[in-house]
Amino acid sequence: MPLVVPTAASDTASDTAADSARSRILDEAAILFLRRGYEGTSLRHLAEVVGMKAGSLYYHFSSKDELLTTILERGIEVMHEAFDRAEHEHGDADPSVRVGAHIRAHLSALYENGPYTAAHVVTFRTAPETVRAALVPTRDAYEARWTTLLRDLQSTGSVATDVDVNVARLALFGAMNSSVEWFDPERGGLDRFADAITRQFWHGASA
Amino acid sequence: MPLVVPTAASDTASDTAADSARSRILDEAAILFLRRGYEGTSLRHLAEVVGMKAGSLYYHFSSKDELLTTILERGIEVMHEAFDRAEHEHGDADPSVRVGAHIRAHLSALYENGPYTAAHVVTFRTAPETVRAALVPTRDAYEARWTTLLRDLQSTGSVATDVDVNVARLALFGAMNSSVEWFDPERGGLDRFADAITRQFWHGASA
């Protein structure tokens, strides 16, 4: 007894049948992986949240690893898309607002586009090595975009010459990504938070 | 057949018998928790690394949770001790070197005093709620010491007035703690790394 509502005819092509169940599974799995970790999340628990039995998940995914891989890949895609938008909208702005736009975009990926990026940053480290290896290229590409951005700003004199661009990037990533442990997107204030991070990254704490 | 070497008489009091096994277990468990996470580490695997059978671990610990709690508590203690030393040695230095000393101390806790602090910062988030709750006071106390430090520096004019001390602290924690994902203490360079983080935190990236 599939509880699927007819949804007023299928949209463009072959859609909204198992696809909605699939994305529902992905959403809830990402939330659980984010909260309890990959090993700490059982498929029976996930199935219960989604409203089916554990075995039924295998109609949509061939293994737990594939489920994780899909989520982690989507997580980086969201980051790339956010970077794209910032680049498109503020690519030729002043250095500080340009950096601010990219910081805002990264935080947007973490909090405003589903749980995938947040799940990625907290789950990647303990993911099975085969899963991790498959993600390395896309991750490296994202890091490279940031490195290029910062190097450009350094070569044009906006970033201080004695700044180690790699350390600066990793520190910034650490600051932004670790906020998933305490920042509450429900309470809002993402713009203000992004401004504070940008200010801290750009000017530092000293008077 | 206990493989315990006589160790030339017991030292001061009742020592070096099961105590060395206990600390051996703690060390290896912290390393495993750090790498694979709490749920991802089985007691059978831990026992194998230590050189005993899984059941034997229960002679030293009453449960896996207690093992984790002990490790996480030790992790904060190490942070506090590092903060103490920095405060004692550079408490009356100039603001920037004072902050630098505390940053160096926190990184020392992460990399130079056993795997406990590193295990703490990566494992706490997914630890069982009962375990987490027991650690909150000591964690809060450590955070409060940093908040007090930064507030003092702000009230004396060393930290800019428009800096949100809480965001600055959390960003700094994120930058330092996330380095466990890529910094290799074997390769050394902790002093240089601490300087780079301090420079980034204090002056920012802008020219």
Place this chain on the structure above:
DNA sequence: TTGACGTTCTAACGGTCGTTAGGTAGGTTC
């Protein structure tokens, strides 16, 4: 009305998990 298809359920598989009860070998103490 029938048959095919899509989606989920039932029921179980072998394996691993944390944990425990009871045994055992060596060291120390009298």
Place this chain on the structure above:
DNA sequence: GAACCTACCTAACGACCGTTAGAACGTCAA
């Protein structure tokens, strides 16, 4: 040398894990 303690092992418990084969059910086309 007998009793005892310490530190570990053996063997198993029930629970849960990811995963699979096959059955059941609703929907839709013919």
